[in-house]
Amino acid sequence: MKVAIFTPTFLPKCSGAEIFHHNLALRLQDRGHEPIVLIPRSLKRRLDSSPLAPPYETVGFPSHQWSLFKRWPAAAFGLSRWTLGRLQSRHRFDVWHSVVLSPAGMCFADWQSRTGVPGLVRAVGDDVPGNPALLPAFARKALCKAQCIVSLSEGMTRALAGLNIREDRIVEISNAVDLQRFEGCFDREAFLRRHGINGPVCLCVARNHPQKDLPTLFQAFREFLRDPSRRATLVVAGRGIPDYPVDADLKSHVRLLENAASSPLEFPPAELVAWYRAADLFVLTSQLEGFSTALVEAMAAGLPVAGTDVPGIRERVQNGVNGLLRPAGDTAGISATIARLLANPEERRAFGKASQQLARQYSWEQTVNAYESTYKKLQLTANRQSA
16 A cells, blocks of 8 residues: 655654654555655755655655634635645555644545545544644534544543544554563663662653643652652653753752654664663653553553553553552652552562553554554545445
8 A cells, every 4th residue: 555644743853643653654664565754845854854864755745834724724725635636646645644633634634525535634642632622613624524533542532522523433543662672681780870870760751741740740759759768760751851940959869861862763762762671660740641652661661650540541551450540730649659669569560560461452563453454444435435
């Protein structure tokens, strides 16, 4: 199949959606398909001049019409239809995979409703509003026309249903993790000595964004350290994290790392994989998650989880099985959870083993199988409708 991955965001930016679709394109190519990633021309120029040039084809398209949606949505939809039509005429894709509900997803859904071209819209998490009114009416109307919308979790499915999207058009396909990267020999003690750490490590992988609620994370860790008998190092890795302001009393107990590729096209970077494997537990204090790939990576590394009881986390962390959940913003509860897990190595090992077992359902093989199956169903439906 010739697959168009139509996305407003891609490499060299390296957060969840970009990394996922890079890996999806690689694996589709490995299976004999021809993925072509369609990205805004400005992003294409940045990618071509970066060391992250991928082995599959990328094509730039004009995205200036998206700025018109604020004032002239009808004109913006018209220009978008023209752009997508030209891309389809030039490349003759068998199926489209559109990324992010708005603007790319709504533009594709609008064009698809007029052309019948097979394809799906994949939500990424942050783009699914808890309040449907946060999406403009024209965006909601267009998305309801989509043949298929991919959700990453049960919570996201409920939110999409709140946009009046038909349930029979929503398909749940989770993110994936390369489980093999967390296996094999690893000298944990040597790694920690190299970084000057002697003692337990609490790891959080999250970008500097309000949704991740980093103030709760740091306050919980501060409360944990108030007991002089406790010691640990909090390692936080993610985009923009080194710029996060940490109070002076915490600085000696905290490491802030940028989650960037250590070599071209290696995601997560080898250094971050090593931190996962060196840590004693994983902490995630988000107020909401669509699908946290970092959480599943931590589970694949065999880490118990101290997390918040919110959509996107509770679907993957079974309270009392592979981790402990507390309400969002509950600094005292999260602090107590960190203390409990660090003080109980047997419970940590049991939770970590359960995490590894649960992570197996998020293999890349299963995820790519699901997308291949969905693409084929969409093609068959389009063929029947055109016959």
